[in-house]
Amino acid sequence: MGQILRSYLRHDRDTGAMRDPANLVSSRARTMWLLLALVQVVVLAGAQVAWWLLDDDGSRVPHVVVAVITGALALTYLAVMPALRYRTHRWEVTDTAVYTQTGWLTRERRIAPISRVQTVDLKRGPVDQLVGLASVTVTTASARGPLAINGLDLATAQSVLDQLTQAAERERGDGT
């Protein structure tokens, strides 16, 4: 059973396909994802409680059934998702390209040449600041092409920002 599960969730590729990006994000990112997921679960639990309080005629059986199901799903989600995300989220910046991989059920890879990069932003949301992380967002001229690397620790994010800025200057210098 574990084998089957792992084969569903592992991202196997045929030989000759692109390899994964080389770098993992910070291990503290798991905490960040856990916190964000907790918020979602709390909101869902709140909705359940509201339903319980508002709908107090009739039997309690549907409430209990739904609560048990969502509780089980939520616990599985909280236990499994951060670890899976941590295994999947990867990034790599070379002299000519930015390459990221994200997602835990749906896996998405994005690649963009540095010569076409328009802006590079470093952002820190409230949870980021709590855990000491940052995210780097790279935009191109295409609205469908921004790349985001979430969950980097601050020092790494800063160095990625510098690396990208320098590489972009270099590419443009060659381009004229």
Next chain:
Amino acid sequence: MSGPDESTEPPVEPVEQIEPPVETVEQIEPPAEPVEQIEPVVEPVAQVEQPEPGEELDPATGLPQIPWRRLSPRMLLVHPVHSLIRFLPALVVIFLARRSSSDSGGQLVELGATVLVVLVGLLHYFTTRFRIWNGQIELRSGLFVRQRLATPADRVRTVDLTSTPYHRILGLSKVVIGTAASGHGAEKIELNALPTAEARTLRDELIHVRSLAAGAALAATPAPGSPGSPAQPGRGRILDAVLADLTGGTAAGIELVRLDPRWVRYAPLTTAGLLSALTIVGFGSQLIRGMSDQFWSQVVDVGQSAASSLGWLVALVVAVGGLTVVAVLAIAGYLLQFWGFRLTRHAGGTLHVSRGLLTTREVSIEEKRLRGVDIGEHLGLRLVGGARLSAIATGLGRADDSGPRSVLVPPAPRSVVLGVADRILGDATALTGPLIGHPIAARRRRVIRATVFPAVLALGAALWAGFGDLPWWPTWVLVGFAALGAPLGLDRYAGLGHLVTPEHLVTRSGTFGRSRAALERDGIIGWVERETFFQRRAGLVSMVATTAAGAKGYVVHDCSGQQALAVMAEINPALIAQFAGDSAPIEQ
């Protein structure tokens, strides 16, 4: 951080002006001649390129400045009317308030409001001035809110001429100049309104002449290698267009396609036609609801008695009547949008579209911005052998109320559309060549998704009807959808495909809204490869080629991982090669 062409430009700055080092008006004229000779044009190009803001700052005085140009005085007739129409709701409210309060002082308020509105229109006219000077387009407008826009003339991307019926009566056109975006929407300079001839001359100054000069300059510069074999396919297109115009075309450009009234028969089959018909029906139903209930109860009585006696016949008549109304409305919408449709290509490769029945529009698409074409074959069109053509270009903006701005050929016979597309692209394989099919697993996915979803809903509806109070007809409807699912899924799979030609990436997908898009390889910026949970089980991925033009990303649905890699490797080999090989095992 700025990037290539259509990316970050220095934002349009309010310019506190600077003495002009050169007189741009004289320089723009000579390029109009060079239809005969190519060499002399090289100079005007150099001169047009020269003036850069700040670079040629010549402190010497006495250099004559170019006078500011004004909008047409006939606009004084148009603008107040437009302002009145815009403020009509507010005026109506004031009028109604006056009626209800029977206060004679209200009359003054109403008069004052009207006068104010007219004054605002006049103010706009008197304070708007523009000129092209020093390689820039400058616009000054407003009295209280002074707005000075200055944007380099060679950053112009679109020049559209629009004429509402008011404008046409007075011989005016509204000019909207769109410039290169700084990533978040283009700056637009609006001149409302100029005499149509002057507007056309302005457009030619800004777009066609520049393209011609650029194209001729490319033709004149010695290419590396043999002359006459341009290094890049894009330049070859410009070269061909220039040469064609030298030999055969007129100054007005070569006409590629013109509306044939018989194409109206495609109108009811397009989604746009259906949507416009439905909108009108929607408005109509609002009206209907407003009518008195007695009227409707009588109608319902008549209808019920007729239905009980004739039944199916009545339903049939109603259905046919409804379809006819929809068809007529769609045809009306088609004619409103596309009457007088003309697509021409000018020297330098600029495509020029003019169309419209009541409100005429002229849109110019520069060669440089054109990144491919999209052949749309919606289900209805496909069944009768029709198609439509759209341009994949940067900076065209959203569709507005007069139809999408990227239309190159309205719904028309497929042969016409393919002919025009071939003349524009020059890549027959990309347009009609066979595409690489996607794995069989994709077919299974399509069919399952098309049948399972309605089948599950049908089951749910059946349970609800059996144990609850839902009537039975939703179940039958959903069963019908599920039955249709298999052929639709197969059709959808047959529509999937992709191809890489030396110049283009071709993608095709869809069944209700099928389109075959040929995107220039140079226009592709990056790649996105997605794999959902179910796709991973089937060994499929979806790949998006991101670009700055058109839909911003063109998707290859449900292909195999190897096919996706092959496409990416062929188009960006250096980029992909650095990521080849096996993934490193995960440490920790």
